[in-house]
Amino acid sequence: MTDDDYYSDEAATFGDRLAAAREALGFSQAQLASRAGVRLSTIQNWEGDRSEPRANKLQMIAGILNVSMIWLLTGQGEGGVTPEGEGDGEIKGVLAELREIRVAQRRLLDRLGRLEKRIRESGASS
Numbered sequence: 001m002t003d004d005d006y007y008s009d010e011a012a013t014f015g016d017r018l019a020a021a022r023e024a025l026g027f028s029q030a031q032l033a034s035r036a037g038v039r040l041s042t043i044q045n046w047e048g049d050r051s052e053p054r055a056n057k058l059q060m061i062a063g064i065l066n067v068s069m070i071w072l073l074t075g076q077g078e079g080g081v082t083p084e085g086e087g088d089g090e091i092k093g094v095l096a097e098l099r100e101i102r103v104a105q106r107r108l109l110d111r112l113g114r115l116e117k118r119i120r121e122s123g124a125s126s
Contacts, residue, residue: 015049017072021065022047035064035106066102 012020022032033043036057045051053061062069070077 012075013049014052014073015047017067017075018043018061018065019047021067021072025065027065032061032064036060063102064106066098 022029027035029043029047030040033040036043037060038053038057042051042053046053052058058069058072062072065072068077
């Protein structure tokens with residue numbers, strides 16, 4: 001297998017693509033599990049191709065990893081993952097910045113959700 005076909009539909013599995021996208025962002029399995037709200041063993045099973053996520057978790061994982069659901073499932077479409085050494089340096093920098101912004105945005109959305117929940121809970125107890 002060459003670097004050119006590592007992420008191709010024929011060579012890579014769902015688990016391979018999930019692991020590659022996670023590693024491209026520098027996430028550990030535990031970090032991805034925490035962000036997705038699943039157990040570490042669940043991520044390990046997905047990456048080991050022992051199971052696949054339900055549609056709602058697949059959508060969440062794709063969003064966290066900044067890849068399309070179709071790419072995760074089939075290897076076709078937008079994956080955002082390229083083998084080392086490929087791509088223009090400036091483009092890599094821009095993509096890295098976009099990922100950072102998305103991660104920050106997701107953290108803010110999670111924080112907003114927690115605050116809204118606290119408001120609802122305090123209103124219910126009044």
